[in-house]
Amino acid sequence: MKYDFASIEPKWQKKWLEEKTFHCENHSSDKPKFYALVEFPYPSGQGLHVGHARPYTAMDVVARKRRMDGYNVLFPMGYDAFGLPTENYAIKNHIHPAKVTHDNIQNFRRQLQMLGYSFDWDREINTTDPAYYKWTQWIFLQLYKHGLAYKTTMPVNWCTSCKCVLANEEVVEGVCERCGSPVIRKEKSQWMLKITEYAQRLIDDLDGLDFIERVKIQQKNWIGRSTGAEVAFKATTGDDIVVFTTRPDTLFGATYMVLSPEHELLKKWMPLLGNADEVKAYQAAAASKSDLERTELNKEKTGVCLDGVKGVNPVNGREIPIFISDYVLATYGTGAIMAVPAHDDRDWEFAKKFGCEIIEVVSGGENVQKAAFTAKDETGILVNSEFLNGLTVKDAIPVITKWLEEKGIGKAKVNYKLRDWVFSRQRYWGEPIPMVYCETCGWQPLPEDQLPLLLPDVESYEPTDDGESPLSKMTEWVSTTCPHCGGPARRETDTMPQWAGSSWYFLRYMDPCNDKALASQEAMAYWSPVDWYNGGMEHTTLHLLYSRFWHKFLYDIGVVPTKEPYQKRTSHGMILGEGGEKMSKSRGNVINPNDVVAQYGADTMRLYIMFIGDFEKAAAWSDNAVKGCKRFLDRVWNLMDACTDSLDYTPVNELAIHKAIKKVSSDIEAMKFNTAIAALMSLVNDFYANGCSKGDMSALLLMLSPFAPHMVEEMWELLGFAAERGMACRQPWPAYDESKTIEAEVTLAVQVGGKLKGTVSVPVDSDDQTCVDAALALDKVAKMLETMTVVKTIVVKNKLVNVVMKP
Ligand code: ANZ
Ligand code: ZN
Numbered sequence: 001m002k003y004d005f006a007s008i009e010p011k012w013q014k015k016w017l018e019e020k021t022f023h024c025e026n027h028s029s030d031k032p033k034f035y036a037l038v039e040f041p042y043p044s045g046q047g048l049h050v051g052h053a054r055p056y057t058a059m060d061v062v063a064r065k066r067r068m069d070g071y072n073v074l075f076p077m078g079y080d081a082f083g084l085p086t087e088n089y090a091i092k093n094h095i096h097p098a099k100v101t102h103d104n105i106q107n108f109r110r111q112l113q114m115l116g117y118s119f120d121w122d123r124e125i126n127t128t129d130p131a132y133y134k135w136t137q138w139i140f141l142q143l144y145k146h147g148l149a150y151k152t153t154m155p156v157n158w159c160t161s162c163k164c165v166l167a168n169e170e171v172v173e174g175v176c177e178r179c180g181s182p183v184i185r186k187e188k189s190q191w192m193l194k195i196t197e198y199a200q201r202l203i204d205d206l207d208g209l210d211f212i213e214r215v216k217i218q219q220k221n222w223i224g225r226s227t228g229a230e231v232a233f234k235a236t237t238g239d240d241i242v243v244f245t246t247r248p249d250t251l252f253g254a255t256y257m258v259l260s261p262e263h264e265l266l267k268k269w270m271p272l273l274g275n276a277d278e279v280k281a282y283q284a285a286a287a288s289k290s291d292l293e294r295t296e297l298n299k300e301k302t303g304v305c306l307d308g309v310k311g312v313n314p315v316n317g318r319e320i321p322i323f324i325s326d327y328v329l330a331t332y333g334t335g336a337i338m339a340v341p342a343h344d345d346r347d348w349e350f351a352k353k354f355g356c357e358i359i360e361v362v363s364g365g366e367n368v369q370k371a372a373f374t375a376k377d378e379t380g381i382l383v384n385s386e387f388l389n390g391l392t393v394k395d396a397i398p399v400i401t402k403w404l405e406e407k408g409i410g411k412a413k414v415n416y417k418l419r420d421w422v423f424s425r426q427r428y429w430g431e432p433i434p435m436v437y438c439e440t441c442g443w444q445p446l447p448e449d450q451l452p453l454l455l456p457d458v459e460s461y462e463p464t465d466d467g468e469s470p471l472s473k474m475t476e477w478v479s480t481t482c483p484h485c486g487g488p489a490r491r492e493t494d495t496m497p498q499w500a501g502s503s504w505y506f507l508r509y510m511d512p513c514n515d516k517a518l519a520s521q522e523a524m525a526y527w528s529p530v531d532w533y534n535g536g537m538e539h540t541t542l543h544l545l546y547s548r549f550w551h552k553f554l555y556d557i558g559v560v561p562t563k564e565p566y567q568k569r570t571s572h573g574m575i576l577g578e579g580g581e582k583m584s585k586s587r588g589n590v591i592n593p594n595d596v597v598a599q600y601g602a603d604t605m606r607l608y609i610m611f612i613g614d615f616e617k618a619a620a621w622s623d624n625a626v627k628g629c630k631r632f633l634d635r636v637w638n639l640m641d642a643c644t645d646s647l648d649y650t651p652v653n654e655l656a657i658h659k660a661i662k663k664v665s666s667d668i669e670a671m672k673f674n675t676a677i678a679a680l681m682s683l684v685n686d687f688y689a690n691g692c693s694k695g696d697m698s699a700l701l702l703m704l705s706p707f708a709p710h711m712v713e714e715m716w717e718l719l720g721f722a723a724e725r726g727m728a729c730r731q732p733w734p735a736y737d738e739s740k741t742i743e744a745e746v747t748l749a750v751q752v753g754g755k756l757k758g759t760v761s762v763p764v765d766s767d768d769q770t771c772v773d774a775a776l777a778l779d780k781v782a783k784m785l786e787t788m789t790v791v792k793t794i795v796v797k798n799k800l801v802n803v804v805m806k807p
Pocket of ligand 1: 226244246250327330331332333334335337338339340343344415
C-alpha cells in the first residue's frame, strides 16, 4: 500500500474537527494546565505564508507533546484583522473592508486546518468582531478613567503615503515600517497612552520571566533608562533653562548650551534676538527631519548661536553661549543640554566647528583639544573643578548632585527613552475610540453601556488630505449628545492603532464568548499566565511591550490575576528563499504552503519546516531537503511491511528506542526540533537494520506524531493500535528508562609491545579509533608516551588494543 497523503490528511482533519479532538475545558480536576500561544496572523489577501508555518508548527509540536505528557492544553488561534493593508485593498477594489476581512479569514482558516494544527477551534477570535472590540474599547475607557489616556497636540510621525500617524515603534530608520515611505513630523492632536508610567516596572519585572535573553535586552534598551541629574542654568533674561545630564560631575567643563530647535523658551526670546530670522529658518529645516537623521553620530553638526541671550553656568557664574541645534531632541530629557566638549563626542565636534571653548575636567586621557575623552567611572579623576578635584567620576557624581540639591538648582533624575504611545490613527478600519467632545464639558467617555461603539458604514475609506479620518465626513455619526450635560457634542473620529486588539487577545481566548466581561475571573485564574509564547523578534518593542503594559494596568485595577501576561517567550528565525535571500514577490522566490502541501502533503511540510535548521536562526528553503523529508515519511510508512505481525510487543531495538525517547523529549522542550527529527531518522535506520516489533513501532509513531500527525494516526489505525487504545494523539508520551539508555560496555586489555599494562572499558562494538584513544589515555601508557612514540596500533574488536612504541 502506498503512502497516500492526499486521502489520509483530509480524513484526519475532518475527524479532528468533528470530534473536537483538541477542544479544552477551562478546568481539569487531574491535569496541570498548559497555555501555548502563537502570534495570531493578520489575515492578508496573500494568505498564510511559510513565515507563519514555522512558529505555528513549532508550537503545535510542543502543544501536541504536552497533551501526551498529560497537560490540559489551551492552544488557540484567531485573527488580528483591523489595519491598513485591508483598508488599502478595500479602497483600491471598492469592497467593504469587513467583506475583505471575512473572505481572507475563510482562506486562512482553511490553510491552518490544511496544515493539521491542533487548535481549539471553538475559541477562534477576530479583533474586528464587535463582540470582541467592545472589550478593546472598554479597556481604553478604563485607561482614560485612570488618567492613562489623554489627548494632546504634539509633533508626531506622519507617513506621507499612508497619510497616517505612526508610533515611534512603527518608524524604522526614518521610514514607515509598513510602506517604506518617508516619515515627517507634523503637529496633530492625538490620543496618547501613558506607557511611560510603567517604564520602570516593565524593566524590573523582566527578571522573573523566562524570556530569551535577546528579547529582554531589546526591551530594556528600548525603554532606555538613564540616571543623572536635572540642573537649572539661568539665562541672562532671568529664565531658567533646565538641562538633563548623565554627567553632572562635568559641570565645570560646560562651556556652552544647546536647546532643541523646538524649545519653548525660543518663542519668548524671539523678539530679543538679533538673528531671529536665522533662528526661524533653522527651526523650519529641523522640523522636516526625523529623530534618526538628527541624532546620527557621524553627520555634520549644524546650529545657530543665539544673538542676545546667554546662559550662566551655576557652578562658576560664567556666561556661556546658547545655541540651537538639531542634535538635541525636543522629546528627550528637557530638550536642552549643557555641552561638555572635552568629554562628549557630539559636543566636541560641535565645539570644533563653532569655535567653542574646550575645558578638560576629567584627566586620564589624550589631549582633549584633539579628541573628546569619555572617562571611565572608576579611573577618571576630576580636575579644574574646585571642590570636585581629585575625586573619581563615580564619587564626584553624588557629591555634585548633593551640592546642586542643597543650592536648590538641581536634583537627581532618572530618564527613559520610552515615549508615551501615540494611540490615534486617522483611518477607517480600526476600533472607534469611544470618546465624545462637548464644547462645555470637554472630552467625555462614552458610558460603558453604550459599548460597543460600532464602526459605521462609510462610502469612501480614503483618508482626507488634511489628515482626518474618513469617519470625520460622516456628520450624522459624528454628531451626538454629551454624556455629561446632554448638549450637542461630537464623537472622536480617529480610530485605534493596529496594536490595540492584540494587546489583550490572549485573555479573550480563555473565555471567548463572555458578554459580561473580557473573560471570567475563573477562566483567567485558571489559565493565566500564558505558559509559553513564541513569536517574532520584530514584535519585541511593539506588541510584546504594549501588551505587557496593558496587562500590568489591568492587574492594577484588579481585572487580571497576574502581573505579567507571558511566563516564557521564545522566538524563531526567518525562512529565506532558496539561495538564502529574503522571500519576496520581486525575487520570485516565495514558497506557498498550498503548493508544498499539494505536492508532498502537510506532514512533509511540517516535518521539513521543523527540520530546516536551528529554530532561532534564519534558514534557507531547499526543495531537495523537502523531498528528503518526504522520502523519510515514505520509509516510515513502508516499515509497516517490515514490522512483525506477531503480538509480541517486546522491542527489538530497546537501547535505540530509550535513547531516542530521551533525546526527542528534551529536544522538543528545547525547541531543537531539527535534532529531534534527526534522532527519529536514525531510529528508523535501526529498524530497517534490525527489524522491528509492534512495540518498536508504537514508540516510533508516538514520537513522530507531533511532527507528522496525519500519517501517524493512519498507521496507528492500520497497525491495530487505535482499536486497542484510541487515537495516537491521546496516548501518553512514551517513557524511557535511564538505565536502558546507557550503551553496554566491554573491557579491553591494553598491551604495549605485547605486555599487559591494564584495561579500559568502551561501548560495545566501538570503532578502532575510540579503542586506541581509550588505551593511550591509560595512566601507565600515557607515562610511557612521554619518552616514546607510537609506531603502530593493533585493535581486536571488543577484546584488546596492542600499542607498539619506540623511543
Ligand atoms: C553633559 C555630558 C557630559 C553628557 C558628558 C554626556 C557626557 P543618555 O545616556 O542617552 O541618557 N542629552 C540630554 N538630553 C538630550 C537631548 N534631548 N538630545 C540630545 N542629547 C541629550 O544621554 C544623556 C546625555 O545626552 C546627557 O548627558 C546630555 O549630555 C545628552 F561627558 O550632559 B550629557
Ligand atoms: Zn457636555
